[in-house]
């Protein structure tokens with residue numbers, strides 16, 4: 487009975503492993519949280535993501551904090567965040583990223599954090615941008631500014647949906663636009679996303695800042711596929 491009473495107020499099980507939460511645990515159990523597989527990419531400027539980005543855009547540093555594997559805890563957490571509206575998981579993962587990258591000055595020295603904007607249609611459907619939740623978690627821990635209004639994803643045009651896949655990839659370059667360009671002069675901006683896979687989205691975001699005097703871009707995501 488006591489257990490049922492407790493569950494009335496704390497009804498959830500851990501979305502990572504399905505076990506009931508222990509006292510003090512919230513959103514994700516500690517075992518799942520500490521069991522996430524770290525990439526340590528922030529300690530390696532020549533990590534696989536960086537190598538993949540070379541020659542595609544100018545950037546300071548890039549990392550993904552955890553490996554993403556199908557069927558594993560992190561996939562379930564990101565699913566809860568994106569499709570079940572569990573914003574708190576995003577904030578918590580952001581905080582966790584900020585802790586992991588705390589000593590990594592290449593990221594920690596950023597002046598402003600900007601989440602990769604969601605496609606406007608998806609934003610309407612989902613009600614929030616999961617990357618914004620992650621950025622907010624990081625910014626809270628690091629006490630940094632988050633900008634969510636200046637970088638925008640333009641709507642796809644009708645013609646684009648009919649183009650071949652490789653052409654669309656080329657086209658993603660022009661999908662983002664940036665307002666208030668002046669405010670990014672001589673600033674270090676950290677772009678944040680939930681997952682970096684091919685990198686085409688976050689590279690397109692970085693491109694929106696190209697040519698701004700003294701502006702440096704770095705990039706970080708919660709997850710990247712295991713290579």
Ligand SMILES: [Zn+2]
Nearest residue numbers: 500503515518
């Ligand atoms: Zn768990």
